[in-house]
Amino acid sequence: MRMETTAKQSREELVARKVKITGILDQAIDIFEKDGREDRVEIFRQLKEDFVNEEYSIIVVGEFSAGKSTMLNALMGKRILTSYSSETTATVNFLRHKEAAKGGEEGRVFYVDGSEESIPAVSKEVIERYVSMKGDNVAKRIKRVDLYLDSDFLKDRVSIIDSPGLNGVADGHREITEDQILKSHACIFLFTAEKGGGTKSEFEFLSAVQNQVKTIFFVINKIDTIKFEEEETVETVVEKLKQNYKTVFPELNQIKVPEIWPISAGDALRARDPQGTASNLTLEEQQKLEEKSRMGAFEARLMRFLSRGEKTRGILLDPLYRVQNVAKTARDEYNQEMELLQGKTD
Numbered sequence: 001m002r003m004e005t006t007a008k009q010s011r012e013e014l015v016a017r018k019v020k021i022t023g024i025l026d027q028a029i030d031i032f033e034k035d036g037r038e039d040r041v042e043i044f045r046q047l048k049e050d051f052v053n054e055e056y057s058i059i060v061v062g063e064f065s066a067g068k069s070t071m072l073n074a075l076m077g078k079r080i081l082t083s084y085s086s087e088t089t090a091t092v093n094f095l096r097h098k099e100a101a102k103g104g105e106e107g108r109v110f111y112v113d114g115s116e117e118s119i120p121a122v123s124k125e126v127i128e129r130y131v132s133m134k135g136d137n138v139a140k141r142i143k144r145v146d147l148y149l150d151s152d153f154l155k156d157r158v159s160i161i162d163s164p165g166l167n168g169v170a171d172g173h174r175e176i177t178e179d180q181i182l183k184s185h186a187c188i189f190l191f192t193a194e195k196g197g198g199t200k201s202e203f204e205f206l207s208a209v210q211n212q213v214k215t216i217f218f219v220i221n222k223i224d225t226i227k228f229e230e231e232e233t234v235e236t237v238v239e240k241l242k243q244n245y246k247t248v249f250p251e252l253n254q255i256k257v258p259e260i261w262p263i264s265a266g267d268a269l270r271a272r273d274p275q276g277t278a279s280n281l282t283l284e285e286q287q288k289l290e291e292k293s294r295m296g297a298f299e300a301r302l303m304r305f306l307s308r309g310e311k312t313r314g315i316l317l318d319p320l321y322r323v324q325n326v327a328k329t330a331r332d333e334y335n336q337e338m339e340l341l342q343g344k345t346d
Contacts, residue, residue: 021316021319022051028326047322055157056186057159058160058161058186058188059163060163062191064165065192068163074265074269075153078272078274081093081127081162091176092145093145095160095161096149100146105148106119106148107145130142152303153306156311186213192222193262198241219261219263223262237262245257261301267295268290268293272286
């Protein structure tokens with residue numbers, strides 16, 4: 001009887017917390033509607049919708065050559081998103097579980113004008129048309145593209161989001177990524193072994209991301225490019241990134257240096273994609289590539305996060321964290337405006 005009472009109390013407490021958090025989000029929406037800040041209203045409406053539906057989104061962020069699309073392809077076990085050495089992704093792409101499809105379609109396009117289009121079957125040509133820089137003015141016309149896949153990482157209403165490169169030269173790409181970060185619960189921030197311990201531009205953007213998102217996974221991609229003949233190792237690259245992080249963010253050292261996961265998304269994809277090179281490799285060769293990629297260790301950590309309570313805590317805490325940060329920014333803006341007005345003379 002005591003266990004039943006405790007369980008009942010826990011459920012009641014959870015419901016009460018959810019009601020309270022929904023009320024806080026409603027207050028934030030009301031405040032920014034009165035202030036005419038439609039951009040912030042949209043952020044909190046999306047957060048409220050995700051919170052009510054218990055949806056959880058993880059955005060993958062990195063410079064355009066970091067290998068975001070390749071990493072997501074490896075995570076899904078096949079080549080879905082286009083990936084080249086130049087900037088490719090032109091809008092945000094949501095990877096969702098196939099059960100989220102309205103009518104069994106493999107994709108859906110959401111246009112800026114509010115209209116939608118079903119994609120019965122997804123192919124390389126379709127992705128290039130709706131997602132990549134090869135499409136017709138994609139960043140201006142298309143709000144997002146949903147791709148529906150059968151993956152354990154996408155179960156329980158989890159979405160993983162591919163975003164345009166941070167340093168892309170095309171108009172609107174950085175703004176698209178920044179806007180989606182504000183609406184996401186967690187972030188996978190992609191560095192590359194090619195650039196050692198991170199660049200100045202990466203750390204500048206990371207500083208902004210850390211003010212918006214509480215949960216960030218650090219991944220160093222392309223460890224297959226490490227020059228071992230120059231006495232570089234995976235461990236030395238990881239250590240260099242840790243030291244640079246401590247230098248750039250000394251105030252955060254007292255908390256904890258984030259976990260860093262070194263991977264080769266390219267090797268993992270080559271070992272896994274049944275339509276690619278994996279079909280020409282022996283089982284032993286596939287296993288060697290898989291081990292070399294170190295992708296499995298990162299995937300295990302991501303799955304633990306999604307399945308052992310951390311995600312659930314994030315669903316409850318992330319909206320409050322976002323309200324706190326946006327409210328602080330708004331307060332600073334209002335204080336500046338007050339000081340300006342008080343300093344004026346007739």
